[in-house]
Amino acid sequence: MNLFKSFSQLRNLLKSIDIEAVSKLSQKVDLNQLMGVVSKMSEEDLGKMLKFMQAGSGKKKAPPVVNGDFYELASTLSPEEREIQLKVRDFMETEIRPIANYYWNNAQFPMHIIALMARLNICGLTYQGYGCAGRSALLEGFIAMEMARVDSSISTFFGVHSGLAMGSIYLCGSEEQKQQWLPVMQRMELIGAFGLTEPEVGSGAAGGLTTTCKKEGDEWVINGQKKWIGNATFSDITIIWARDLGDNQVKGFIVKKENPGFKAEKMEDKMALRTVQNALITLTDCRVPETDRLQNANSFKDTANVLRMTRAGVAWQAVGCGRGAYELALKYTMQRKQFGRPIAGFQLVQDLLVTMLGDLTAMQTMVYRLSQLQDAGDLADEHASLAKVFCTLRMRSIVDHARELFGGNGILLEYDIARFVADAEAIYSYEGTKEINSLIVGRAITGESAFV
Known part of the structure; x- marks a missing residue:
């Protein structure tokens, strides 16, 4: 010197x-x-x-900004897409985060947010026409992530309405049905639900539904039950999938909530996604006119087309849930002090945080490529299934590490992370279990089907 x-x-x-x-x-x-x-x-x-x-x-150095997008994938969005993404983030932070724990704890849905969400103009984002924006699947994925980053229940509500219900009509409906239903659903003036899973038929839906339909004149008579149907306690319409007694093929129907023979009962005592209103639906000689049968849904392959699209969205939800847990944990470790210093400065804490970030970044890059395949029209069942398997597994690991970093506070709802841990379990299971999705990928890479 x-x-x-x-x-x-x-x-x-x-x-x-x-x-x-x-x-x-x-x-x-x-x-x-x-x-x-x-x-x-x-x-x-x-x-x-x-x-x-x-x-x-000198002034105390400001801590780094808490940001789970370590590779800055959002920077690849166009300025207009980025604006939409940030608009959704602001909505989730200002309208949802302050009330998320209250409605989750009380197993209620905040009905007032539907009108607020409608102003975002994001329903049916990837669909062409009918009031929909015709945007990329990549942007749609980012939006699913932004929602699940704050509250997986709200992300699930939106995915059921915009993805499963609207998607069924968009992919399987006639032009007249699309014109009738999609514009009002895009504006969220009518809310949709999707009824495929049954009390005794979950992953085995492709092998045969127990809910049946039979044509009588210009009507169809539907009998059976559906279970775990999100939004169905208050939805205006529910897409019901049933096995035709005439040809043994799966058909789809638009069933109105006031339809005689249609009954939806709220499922109670859930430990996950408690804000989502799941229903047990009973159909007793439920008569639906031919005009409300999805005209282009003639087998389970048509149902699978809807599931393939939405399964990619669930992988993005897993990323959002994992990102929300990581960011909560990182922020907490910067603020929580032990032995006179923030615990973020301890080696074992940093090791866990880096492990979480590595998993999260791998998940993000996988679903990013998945959406690119979807936008290019090259998305296959095995692509969506692999993302669902990997991302939900890594999500589980991230929320587990996050809860660990919170210590005893991790089991208190006020710190949010307990809700993420519980909700991760539902995301891990729905849209096909790990085992079923693994068999879909296994069939693709070996050429051999291991399904029983």
Whole structure:
């Protein structure tokens, strides 16, 4: 160190010191004597003193911004897409985060948010026409992530309405049906639900539904039950899938809530996605006109087309849930102090945080590519299934580590992370279990079907 440079640094440092503080110091210390001592110090001792003074006089360094998008994938969106993404984020932060725990804890749905969400104009985002924006699947994925980052229940509500219900009509409906239903659903003036899963038929839906339909004249008579049907306690229409007794093929129907023979009962005592209103639906000689049969749904392959599209969305939801948990944990470790310092400064804590971030970043890059395949028209069942398997597994790991970092506070709802841990279990299971999705991928890579 050059001695002249050291004195110059010292002079600049002293200039930066508040005059009032110098005045107070002079009352305690003979400053002339102090400078005499300083002038006789060695370069090494002077350097140590400068380092000490600079550390003490400088402003405290601001902590890094909490951001789970470590590879900055959002920066690849167009300015217009980025604006939509941030608009959804603002909605989730201002309208949903403050009320999320209350409605989750009380197993209620905040009906007032539907009108607020409608203003975002994001329903049926990837569909062409019918009031829909015709945007990319990539942007749709980012929106699913933004919602699940704050509340997976709201993301699920939206995915059922915009993805499963609207998607069934968009992919399987006639032009007349699309014109009748999609514009009002896009504006969220009518809310939709999707009825495929049954009390005794979940992953095995492709092998045969127990809910049946039979044509009588210009009507269809539907009998059976559906279970775990999100939104169905208050939805205006529910897409019901049933096995035709005539040809043994799966058909789809638009069933109105006021339709005689249609009954939806709220499922109680869930430990996950408690804000989502799941229903047990009973159809007893429920008569539906031919005009409300999805005209282009003639087998389970047509149903699978809807599921393929929405399964990609569930993978994005898993990313959102994992990201929300990671960001909560990172912020908490920066604020929580033990042994006189933030726990973020401890090695074992940083190791867990980096493990979580690695999983999250891998998930993000996978679903990013998945949406690129969807936008290119190259999305296959096995692509969506692999993303569902991997992302939900890694999501589970992330929320587990996050809860660990919260310590005992991790089981208190007020810290949010307990809700993420519980909701992750539902995301892990719906839209096909790990085992079923693994068999779909396994069939694709081996050429052999291991389904029983």
